[in-house]
Amino acid sequence: MTNSEKRSSRISRYWIAGLVVVFILIGFGLVFISINQSVQSLTNATEPRDALATSNDDCVTCHRDETPGIVQQYSFSTMAAAEVSCRDCHEVQREYPMAVEHEGTFILSAPTSGMCAECHQQEVAEFNQSRHGLPAYIAVFGSKDLSVEHLALYESIPEGQYAPDKSRNAIAALEGPDMTKFTCEGCHNVGKPAADGSVGQCQKCHLRHQYSLEQARKPETCNACHIGPDHPQFEIYQESPHGIAYATMGDNWHWDAEAGTLSTEDFPAATCAICHMSGFGNQSTTHDVGDRLTWYLFAPVSTRRPNWEDNMNAMQGICIECHNENFISNFYIDADKATERVNIWVLKSQEIIKPLQEAGLLTAAPFDEPIDYTFFNLWHHWGRTAKFGTWMQGPDYAQWHGAYEVLHDLAELQEMVNEKLHEVGEGD
Numbered sequence: 001m002t003n004s005e006k007r008s009s010r011i012s013r014y015w016i017a018g019l020v021v022v023f024i025l026i027g028f029g030l031v032f033i034s035i036n037q038s039v040q041s042l043t044n045a046t047e048p049r050d051a052l053a054t055s056n057d058d059c060v061t062c063h064r065d066e067t068p069g070i071v072q073q074y075s076f077s078t079m080a081a082a083e084v085s086c087r088d089c090h091e092v093q094r095e096y097p098m099a100v101e102h103e104g105t106f107i108l109s110a111p112t113s114g115m116c117a118e119c120h121q122q123e124v125a126e127f128n129q130s131r132h133g134l135p136a137y138i139a140v141f142g143s144k145d146l147s148v149e150h151l152a153l154y155e156s157i158p159e160g161q162y163a164p165d166k167s168r169n170a171i172a173a174l175e176g177p178d179m180t181k182f183t184c185e186g187c188h189n190v191g192k193p194a195a196d197g198s199v200g201q202c203q204k205c206h207l208r209h210q211y212s213l214e215q216a217r218k219p220e221t222c223n224a225c226h227i228g229p230d231h232p233q234f235e236i237y238q239e240s241p242h243g244i245a246y247a248t249m250g251d252n253w254h255w256d257a258e259a260g261t262l263s264t265e266d267f268p269a270a271t272c273a274i275c276h277m278s279g280f281g282n283q284s285t286t287h288d289v290g291d292r293l294t295w296y297l298f299a300p301v302s303t304r305r306p307n308w309e310d311n312m313n314a315m316q317g318i319c320i321e322c323h324n325e326n327f328i329s330n331f332y333i334d335a336d337k338a339t340e341r342v343n344i345w346v347l348k349s350q351e352i353i354k355p356l357q358e359a360g361l362l363t364a365a366p367f368d369e370p371i372d373y374t375f376f377n378l379w380h381h382w383g384r385t386a387k388f389g390t391w392m393q394g395p396d397y398a399q400w401h402g403a404y405e406v407l408h409d410l411a412e413l414q415e416m417v418n419e420k421l422h423e424v425g426e427g428d
């Protein structure tokens with residue numbers, strides 16, 4: 001090797017050593033950055049950011065003392081993190097319906113869905129087209145006091161006016177307003193019309209002020225209203241395999257996953273929201289809870305809905321993520337038959353009571369004699385429960401709180417009718 005050759009090989013060795021050192025340093029740097037990021041995401045996951053910590057908006061600073069719970073909850077919401085302020089929901093012009101003067105400005109004590117619509121137009125529009133909107137309110141109070149705008153909105157809902165039996169309005173009237181504020185209204189105000197022309201109380205499902213997706217998605221949220229002898233959807237769910245999966249493994253599901261992106265990785269079994277609302281499989285998120293329903297199950301005698309085929313395909317588009325096609329179509333064939341079986345029983349009850357109606361042997365007043373209750377319970381409690389239990393995998397509700405009670409009431413109704421006919425010397 002010549003001197004110059006030695007020198008150039010030494011130089012290239014320095015170069016190589018230098019490059020190795022640089023690569024090692026870059027490597028350390030990358031490892032450091034990634035560790036740092038995962039530590040950060042860990043701390044983010046366990047300690048969400050208090051988005052209002054440095055806020056000097058006077059709504060925030062004063063309410064941190066006056067109503068600390070509200071500021072605390074809102075400060076950990078994704079909306080606060082996205083810089084949506086108290087004022088965005090509460091502050092209005094002086095002339096806005098229901099505005100009250102407050103600390104040098106005007107606010108709504110309870111922001112309406114009209115305020116949400118500023119930013120969530122689609123959710124509000126879907127909600128307004130659903131039976132959670134005006135139909136829920138009208139179920140109790142009727143439509144006579146609606147404004148012209150609200151009436152037009154009500155009339156535009158394809159499934160809105162399907163209200164075959166309003167005997168429950170009579171119950172509301174019997175109980176009177178002292179009670180209905182705590183009874184019917186507690187659930188049916190979800191669709192209460194507001195003075196600014198908007199409809200509904202989103203806070204029935206989105207508890208303020210955290211607006212947590214986890215909270216809205218959990219079945220307990222629906223449980224506020226979908227329980228009890230006449231619509232025990234929550235109890236049925238609890239005894240279904242889907243509900244068992246939720247109760248035993250739900251802790252590990254991805255409750256906060258971004259809406260519209262949910263898959264079986266996030267939810268390996270179905271919840272109320274997955275089947276009726278969430279974007280899942282080939283279905284997008286909807287606030288129209290009727291969108292995936294085939295039947296009017298709540299009716300005494302069920303008929304199919306206006307767009308039932310599209311709706312059925314939509315619901316089956318959810319099931320197909322976890323069940324195969326034959327399983328689902330067989331399930332629908334069987335559940336259709338059970339629905340029609342209950343229809344036959346309810347029609348029979350109407351036949352049984354007919355002689356009394358024709359002979360004028362029932363009093364004109366609703367719910368003033370035991371037979372009115374038996375006739376009503378038969379379809380309103382037991383007939384519907386049998387159908388709900390069938391469709392949502394609750395065998396005890398389909399059977400012992402459903403079909404069995406229908407048969408029992410049919411026998412009792414027949415006996416009551418015979419007795420009344422006997423009293424006036426008709427029948428045997």
Ligand code: HEC
Pocket residue numbers: 058059060062063066086087090091100102103105107108109110
């Ligand atoms: C200087 C203090 C202060 C400021 C500033 C302030 N508030 Fe209040 N706010 C109060 C107090 C006190 C109450 C009554 C609390 C109670 O009744 O317990 C109240 C009540 C409310 C209520 C309930 C009203 C009702 O009728 O039930 C709302 C909503 C509200 N504030 C929102 C806001 C918003 C939005 C802002 C900013 C535009 C704001 N506040 C600014 C002190 C303040």
Ligand code: HEC
Pocket residue numbers: 059060063067070071074079084085086087088089090109110111112203208209
């Ligand atoms: C996303 C919309 C939204 C935002 C943002 C919001 N609120 Fe509210 N707030 C509501 C709704 C809806 C209600 C009515 C809830 C009800 O009727 O149960 C309410 C009710 C209230 C009440 C009365 C509740 C009671 O129990 O007395 C106060 C006070 C209040 N908000 C303060 C605030 C403050 C302070 C902020 C900001 C830190 C804030 N809100 C941000 C929607 C919002």
Ligand code: HEC
Pocket residue numbers: 078079082084085088089111112113115116117118119120202203206211212213
């Ligand atoms: C000024 C605009 C604005 C208003 C008014 C508003 N929101 Fe929001 N909201 C947002 C934004 C922006 C987000 C997205 C936050 C994110 O995903 O990072 C959001 C997210 C949400 C979420 C999803 C939370 C999550 O974790 O993904 C719910 C639920 C919600 N809003 C409900 C409401 C309701 C109910 C009202 C009316 C009472 C309302 N919002 C009013 C802007 C608004």
Ligand code: HEC
Pocket residue numbers: 135136138139140162163164165166168169171172183184185186187188224225226227228231297298
């Ligand atoms: C615990 C909550 C709750 C209470 C309290 C309640 N309802 Fe309902 N109601 C519901 C639910 C949930 C449905 C929907 C059942 C379904 O679709 O399967 C419903 C359905 C109805 C329907 C049928 C739908 C329609 O538009 O024709 C009527 C009518 C009705 N309720 C009237 C009343 C009256 C009147 C009262 C008070 C006497 C009352 N409800 C009390 C939750 C409630």
Ligand code: HEC
Pocket residue numbers: 113116117120123124127132190200201202203204205206213216217258259260273274277278279285287
């Ligand atoms: C019957 C209960 C219920 C009612 C009432 C309700 N929501 Fe929701 N909302 C949900 C559920 C459940 C989700 C989560 C859907 C999912 O799993 O992705 C949700 C999600 C949302 C989201 C985030 C989803 C998205 O697409 O970005 C917004 C925003 C929202 N709701 C706004 C509203 C507004 C505004 C109202 C009132 C008009 C309202 N919600 C009424 C149950 C409800």
Ligand code: HEC
Pocket residue numbers: 130131132135136137139159186187188190204205216217221222223224225226272273276277289290291293298
């Ligand atoms: C505050 C009470 C309330 C809550 C909470 C509630 N609902 Fe309802 N829901 C009702 C009422 C009332 C009706 C019946 C309205 C009518 O038919 O007149 C109804 C009807 C329905 C229907 C039938 C709609 C139709 O077209 O016949 C479905 C499906 C439904 N709700 C699903 C849900 C789910 C899923 C949740 C939870 C994410 C939920 N609801 C939360 C009160 C509630």
Ligand code: HEC
Pocket residue numbers: 219222223226233234235237242270271272273275276292293294295296297298299315391392
């Ligand atoms: C596995 C999917 C699934 C789950 C989970 C589920 N449902 Fe359903 N739900 C259905 C199907 C399917 C029907 C019948 C649809 C039809 O009419 O074709 C139904 C019917 C209903 C109805 C009756 C609507 C009417 O016409 O009267 C209501 C209300 C309802 N579900 C609410 C709930 C609630 C609340 C929960 C949770 C406690 C829940 N569902 C859980 C699939 C589901």
Ligand code: HEC
Pocket residue numbers: 241242245264267268269270274275315316318319320321322323328331393
């Ligand atoms: C996210 C996944 C998922 C979705 C979506 C889903 N299911 Fe299921 N389903 C399950 C799981 C898990 C089981 C439990 C299987 C077992 O018994 O081992 C189950 C069980 C069932 C059963 C068996 C009931 C029994 O008593 O053995 C029926 C029927 C059923 N599902 C119907 C439906 C229908 C109808 C739909 C759509 C409306 C649906 N499922 C949507 C996951 C799902």
